Amino acid sequence: MSWAWVEVKPNENDLLHPGHLACQGCGATITARLALKVFGKNAVFVIPASCWSVIDGAWPQHALQIPVFHTAFETAAIAATGIRAALDMKGRHDVHVVAWAGDGGTFDIGLQALSGAAERNENIIYITYDNEAYMNTGIQRSSSTPLGAWTTTTPDERPEDRPKKNMMEILAAHRVPYAATASIAYPDDFIRKLKKATQIKGFRFIHVFSPCPPGWKMASNLSVRVARMAVETKVFPLYEIEDGEVYTITHWPKGLPVEEYFKLQGRFKPVLKDPERLAYVQRYIEAQWERLVRLHEASHGYLPEEARATLRSAI
């Protein structure tokens, strides 16, 4: 893993003021801080109902030092489209319009607006900070909740039995110019993807893994470590899709067993207690990873040396 300093410049574009209302160790605020480091002052955030509409502060306070438009839950993409059109009319082509939604506003409620904007290839950047449930309203299951996780609506007796919705595949099916996953634990990778996104015209989608210490039942100091383990256990691979066709894995994980990731969090306690279910989850993750690696291979024609060690079939 390379150093954070590779891409991050100290004291440049620190546009998130302290005193915001996020919980201790919030991954979503790290996501916003890093994103603003790339966008600078030249950005408008469109925030639907989500954690971030709370984090930004109660009126008349405001943590982000850029214009923010708070909007209804299902309208992040379409509101951003409207602001884009208005700015284009005014000739402000240099401003990035960023739809900044949580996983609920992206995977469930905002999906049709998102699909419409993606299909029309609107010139906006859509960033979803994914904490894998409706954390703001009290940890209810969303379609982003992963296999085996506890939430208040999927209690310990009956943990989540459906896998996480594969949002990247949905976006790829829209043939958008750029879609990528990123993690707060790999700031250089995240910032590189953001920089790449700012240079592309059209609909750009970035899916950022942002741990939520209260919702995931873990200590607040673990949020970055958990995000790192999610990548290293292949639970959340870092990759990008260009034009819906070209898959590129940007970080080759160590391929640790999934327990390493699960044992840091309280929400996976029912899975950890049930070896059969754990084996099933592991098999599912391996299959998903193998599929992704084959897509990478199909896109590029070869696999790098580090890929072999991560494949179960190679072991």
Place this chain on the structure above:
Amino acid sequence: MAKKYDFRASELPISPMTLTTTLENPTGGWRSFKPVIKNKTAPCTATCPTKVLIPHFIDSLVKGDLDMAANLLHRNNPFPSITGRLCHAPCELPCNRGKYDEPISIKQLERFVGDYHLDRKGKPPRRETGKRVAIVGGGLAGMSAAYYLRSKGHEVVIYDRNPNLGGYLRYYVPEYRLPLAVLDAEVGALERMGVKFVLNTEVGKDVSFDELKEKYDAVILAHGSSRPYTPDFPGVDLLRSGWDLMKEVREGARPKISGRVAVLGNGYTAFEVARVLRRLGADPFVVYPTAKIRIPFSDREIFTLAEEEGVKFFFAKVPLKADRRNGKVILTVAEWDGKAVVPATEHEMEFEEVFLAYEGTADHGFLPDTIRSNGTLKADRRSGETPLEGVFVAGESVSGPSPVVNVIYSGRSVAAAVDAYLRGRTYTPENMPEVVGYERIVTDYFPKAPRVPEMRLSPTERIHSLTREEVLGYTQELAMKEAERCFNCGFCNACGNCYVFCPDYTIKWVHGRPKVDYEYCKGCGVCSEECPRGVIDMVKERDF
């Protein structure tokens, strides 16, 4: 406290707009634990007898600031070129990187920085204190004490009975281990600093101890353990002195010795004499009083080198008698169980020559009885204070034969005690903050990389030369490569992880260093968890 807003309806904007930032919420009140950025001690520094600031100088080396690296290194070790060649490197044993892949080659990095700085060092102090200190003996302890006292601004005069400084290192340690040029450069640096030398002058013979005590504000006795110990058994006068052999060879003589020869000894000198004999063409056997596993760690390296070169060993054996028959020496040896001779194990061995190479003992003959007791000195081991006011003891004269780095530390700590005495302060030994263990290192940030091997001549190359240095130093490129492996345990090298990962932007970047803004810090602990080198601690602030 948050400001109160009081608007009349007509003043309100048409749509709700923010007017101020969240800086009005001092979220520091949410906190139960607070992060404290505090440099700690690395295990290498904690183990080093003279507490060299190892992570600090390696960090400067990584950043390419060789002069800064040299300054940090010289803060606690005045002669890194010497320790980089002769030190037994206890620092590399507890290295946290050793638990991950391989320990850092600290000794070689020290040597690289020391050699880089060798011709640059030796600046006179900025201010003179006007106090005068005499040092008896210009060996390593005396040189080390002189370096630190002179850099504090005292006038330092070294008395030595030999024509040049360096003691054992100059007259006995062979050229292939420590080139004379390195020692000359170190002595030259002392000279440039303004240390005065009174050479060819033996205290007690040419000048009396009382005279020194009268003329100087403080006297440091660093006469070392320079008298070779001679055991007492019948026929010991038939044997030759290994010390004299080393001295001859160091001066350039190449005596012809061949065939089976024995070396009697109990430490470094015995191994070194055997290696010199091997290079002269003989077939040496070392008769060593303890078992192989009981060789102290400080002699392990030289033992391995000797073994590689074909020196043979008789372990756990002591000589009882020597005799000369038909031009050969017949040595009677017996098993030694650590306390006494094992009965009925005596047997004879035949050698061409037998060399005595026992470690030296101290000669305190010139000193008054008030500070002597039973052949040792009454002195504090750390500060070197003796019952006589203004008289201090440093180095092997009080500790007995010791590794070079311990001798350097003795000189340094006694210099600190003398400095305190001359300024009328009380000497407080330095204490080390908490040591960083392996569990505090976040190894995910460090890719695995093998240790850069030191370039050492092969045994066959080694035994053909008495002058060619046996270990070659790193080049700058290799030194950088090796330095980059260092975890810098407990030393904040401004990697920026805490700043990047702070969810609240309460860790600010001020003058290239992190600084916590406690007014807003919510105490989540991400910085502490993500600090790769365990610098940030979470300190409990209140009960909850």
